Amino acid sequence: MKDRLQTLLGEAVRACIEKKLIEAEAVPCIEINIPKDAGHGDYASNVAMVLASRAKGKMPPRRIAEIISKNISSGDDVLAKVEIAGPGFMNFFIRENVWSTLLRDVDELGDRYGASHSGKGKKIHLEFVSANPTGPLHIGHARGAVVGDVIASILEASGYSVFCEYYINDTGNQMNNLGKSVLFRYLELLGEDVEFPESCYQGDYIRDLAKEIISREGDRYRNINQEETIRIFTEYAAREILKGIKDDLMAFGVVFDNYFSEKDLYKDDGVAKLLAALEKSKFIYNDGETVWFRTTAFGDEKDRVVIRKSGEPTYFAADIAYHQNKYGRSFDELIDVWGADHHGYIPRMVACIEALGHEKESLKIVLVQLVSLLRDGKPVAMSTRAGEFVTLKEVIDEVGKDAARYNFLMRRSDSHLDFDLELAKRQSSENPVYYVQYAHARICSIMRNADERGYKMPAYDEVDLSFLTLPEEINLIKTISRLPEVLEGAALSLEPHRLTFYLNDFAALFHSYYNKHKVLSDDEGKSTARLFLAKSILTVLGNALRILGVSAPEKM
RNA sequence: GCGCCCAUAGCUCAGCUGGAUAGAGCGUUGGACUACGAAUCCAAAGGCCCCAGGUUCGAUUCCUGGUGGGCGCGCCA
Numbered sequence: 001m002k003d004r005l006q007t008l009l010g011e012a013v014r015a016c017i018e019k020k021l022i023e024a025e026a027v028p029c030i031e032i033n034i035p036k037d038a039g040h041g042d043y044a045s046n047v048a049m050v051l052a053s054r055a056k057g058k059m060p061p062r063r064i065a066e067i068i069s070k071n072i073s074s075g076d077d078v079l080a081k082v083e084i085a086g087p088g089f090m091n092f093f094i095r096e097n098v099w100s101t102l103l104r105d106v107d108e109l110g111d112r113y114g115a116s117h118s119g120k121g122k123k124i125h126l127e128f129v130s131a132n133p134t135g136p137l138h139i140g141h142a143r144g145a146v147v148g149d150v151i152a153s154i155l156e157a158s159g160y161s162v163f164c165e166y167y168i169n170d171t172g173n174q175m176n177n178l179g180k181s182v183l184f185r186y187l188e189l190l191g192e193d194v195e196f197p198e199s200c201y202q203g204d205y206i207r208d209l210a211k212e213i214i215s216r217e218g219d220r221y222r223n224i225n226q227e228e229t230i231r232i233f234t235e236y237a238a239r240e241i242l243k244g245i246k247d248d249l250m251a252f253g254v255v256f257d258n259y260f261s262e263k264d265l266y267k268d269d270g271v272a273k274l275l276a277a278l279e280k281s282k283f284i285y286n287d288g289e290t291v292w293f294r295t296t297a298f299g300d301e302k303d304r305v306v307i308r309k310s311g312e313p314t315y316f317a318a319d320i321a322y323h324q325n326k327y328g329r330s331f332d333e334l335i336d337v338w339g340a341d342h343h344g345y346i347p348r349m350v351a352c353i354e355a356l357g358h359e360k361e362s363l364k365i366v367l368v369q370l371v372s373l374l375r376d377g378k379p380v381a382m383s384t385r386a387g388e389f390v391t392l393k394e395v396i397d398e399v400g401k402d403a404a405r406y407n408f409l410m411r412r413s414d415s416h417l418d419f420d421l422e423l424a425k426r427q428s429s430e431n432p433v434y435y436v437q438y439a440h441a442r443i444c445s446i447m448r449n450a451d452e453r454g455y456k457m458p459a460y461d462e463v464d465l466s467f468l469t470l471p472e473e474i475n476l477i478k479t480i481s482r483l484p485e486v487l488e489g490a491a492l493s494l495e496p497h498r499l500t501f502y503l504n505d506f507a508a509l510f511h512s513y514y515n516k517h518k519v520l521s522d523d524e525g526k527s528t529a530r531l532f533l534a535k536s537i538l539t540v541l542g543n544a545l546r547i548l549g550v551s552a553p554e555k556m
Numbered sequence: 557g558c559g560c561c562c563a564u565a566g567c568u569c570a571g572c573u574g575g576a577u578a579g580a581g582c583g584u585u586g587g588a589c590u591a592c593g594a595a596u597c598c599a600a601a602g603g604c605c606c607c608a609g610g611u612u613c614g615a616u617u618c619c620u621g622g623u624g625g626g627c628g629c630g631c632c633a
Contacts, residue, residue: 044576086575086614173632314631340560343628441593442593445592448592512598
């Protein structure tokens with residue numbers, strides 16, 4: 001509906017300019033929004049004021065609005081009236097009987113309702129989670145996982161083609177540290193008198209891995225070359241931990257198209273070759289000891305090391321190669337979802353994108369703030385190194401997938417989030433997941449009732465929707481019609497929380513309607529029309545919940 | 557010290573990229589089940605949108621400077 005109005009208004013403005021009724025160099029961007037106050041119409045636009053300011057006050061905005069409104073094509077019978085209000089707003093009133101026609105789309109499209117083609121099939125690479133395989137995923141990773149997963153769904157629904165990838169940082173010091181940690185636990189379990197270093201991973205899962213090795217291979221590593229053993233243990237531990245990570249993500253409803261190993265970047269000297277190529281373009285230089293990337297050429301505050309004095313490449317070096325690799329797989333756009341504590345890393349990453357000859361805008365970075373875990377309002381201490389943390393698995397087991405996911409989506413990603421375990425599993429009004437799911441279950445219950453009473457669910461053409469005249473009903477239909485724009489906006493801004501807020505508002509409208517009016521009554525025509533509306537609501541709730549990866553129960 | 561993010565009701569947060577009288581949930585107070593599910597609804601109270609300037613028809617939103625908080629500033633990842 002909004003789109004329709006937009007073209008209508010756009011044509012009117014163009015006509016006015018061509019006929020020289022309004023002085024303007026070009027047709028401005030037509031903005032249409034939904035006013036908060038119903039008295040200001042169903043939609044409103046500020047074009048007249050925009051045009052007035054461009055024309056340098058030669059013509060008052062209200063006058064411009066008048067001219068435009070007179071030139072709106074009368075061939076379209078959607079508009080009841082156009083009012084000019086305030087400093088020059090144009091308020092559009094849609095004919096009451098037009099709204100119900102919007103339900104045709106819902107009926108015809110079913111579970112595809114809300115989807116669009118605005119992404120035009122653009123190929124997007126989406127990287128998220130990417131946690132080191134040095135320990136199980138904890139609650140901090142969980143938010144990034146859900147945000148990434150839902151962004152993927154939203155983009156898919158908006159007509160993009162999305163490829164989800166988990167980047168495994170399986171090289172470097174941290175990994176070595178992991179192997180060493182397992183070795184120390186191993187020796188400890190075999191009765192050796194060793195002191196477990198503080199710098200090593202303290203979590204119990206390390207001991208479990210060591211036990212596993214002992215039960216399978218005994219003490220054969222006790223007296224052989226330690227460096228070699230660490231290498232073997234590192235590989236073993238990383239593989240096992242990654243397996244656990246994949247299982248946990250699966251249980252959380254997060255699925256990747258690919259897990260990309262950092263190790264693969266070093267095959268065939270890939271990283272070295274890339275750096276050599278960049279050296280030719282002068283973005284890489286060697287000061288005799290270390291190799292630097294000239295990120296300052298693109299606004300970073302200092303140049304960054306890519307090859308250490310020791311000859312080892314840095315994490316950044318691999319990351320450059322990784323991003324180049326992504327572009328090599330012909331994606332149109334890259335999206336990285338990062339923990340907000342990595343924000344300082346953005347300038348150098350963007351610099352490297354530019355140095356590689358790609359558009360700065362082709363890489364988008366979504367920052368996800370870390371989560372403070374609470375239990376009954378009291379903070380739960382967390383530290384990966386010390387092994388004190390609540391794992392993702394524990395959260396899923398305790399509060400459930402639906403509540404956990406929904407809780408992570410209730411705020412903008414870049415805003416701090418308190419996650420209270422007790423609150424999240426409480427089945428009460430304090431917990432918004434159930435509010436939305438309850439609406440869904442309630443409608444299902446109505447359907448069961450209708451079925452018992454012998455109602456058949458009508459198709460769009462068989463139902464007389466002129467029975468839907470209550471303001472609540474019109475409002476519900478209007479909100480239903482907003483789903484496509486909400487999804488599109490969420491896709492454009494990469495903000496999944498918009499969908500959550502929409503769902504809450506929508507469920508509220510339904511609950512209110514439900515409490516005031518009966519769907520099923522003695523009036524058969526009215527009942528059928530309302531039943532049809534209820535089914536449309538069910539479709540929208542179901543579609544939106546599916547995108548969020550939250551289940552839509554029929555009973556609860 | 558420098559950089560990034562944040563500051564909106566008692567609390568937790570939205571505010572659609574600059575729009576009209578700033579919203580929601582929780583909490584508080586008072587009401588609604590012999591009607592399709594009360595995990596629901598209705599009503600009330602609650603505000604210097606941190607402060608001071610600036611940009612313009614118009615600012616919670618953009619700019620500058622403060623104040624208060626979070627994070628980052630490794631040849632860690």
